[in-house]
Amino acid sequence: MTKPFLLRELPARVRSVFLRRHVDESPQSRFLRASELEVSPKEFELLAVLMHHPGVPFTHSRLLRGVWGAEYGGELEYLRAYVKFLRKKIEADPAAAYILTEPWVGYRFRDPADSDSVSARVPENVE
Numbered sequence: 001m002t003k004p005f006l007l008r009e010l011p012a013r014v015r016s017v018f019l020r021r022h023v024d025e026s027p028q029s030r031f032l033r034a035s036e037l038e039v040s041p042k043e044f045e046l047l048a049v050l051m052h053h054p055g056v057p058f059t060h061s062r063l064l065r066g067v068w069g070a071e072y073g074g075e076l077e078y079l080r081a082y083v084k085f086l087r088k089k090i091e092a093d094p095a096a097a098y099i100l101t102e103p104w105v106g107y108r109f110r111d112p113a114d115s116d117s118v119s120a121r122v123p124e125n126v127e
Contacts, residue, residue: 014051039089042082046079046083054108063106064079079107083099
């Protein structure tokens with residue numbers, strides 16, 4: 001997504017990504033709030049998947065297949081690089097982490113203001 005863009009365009013694009021990925025949206029998680037960011041399309045897709053399921057740990061291979069495609073799954077350097085890029089853009093304070101590393105598993109998104117975003121049910125269709 002290129003700048004400038006309207007903030008109301010962001011949720012529409014996220015919905016579009018999820019429709020292409022055949023993800024079922026639950027009513028309580030239909031909206032994502034974000035300030036203006038300049039992110040690449042892959043960064044956007046990765047962040048959208050993580051933000052759409054806060055607190056849910058995603059395995060490395062599941063994120064790779066869901067964002068980069070079915071032929072991916074073992075290219076951890078791609079995922080690590082994009083997570084690093086996103087962290088630099090959205091986490092001004094390292095103590096207020098949004099993207100958490102789950103050791104030996106993958107990553108999950110959490111809102112630092114929400115102390116209850118530690119666990120959630122793993123969604124069925126994120127790819």
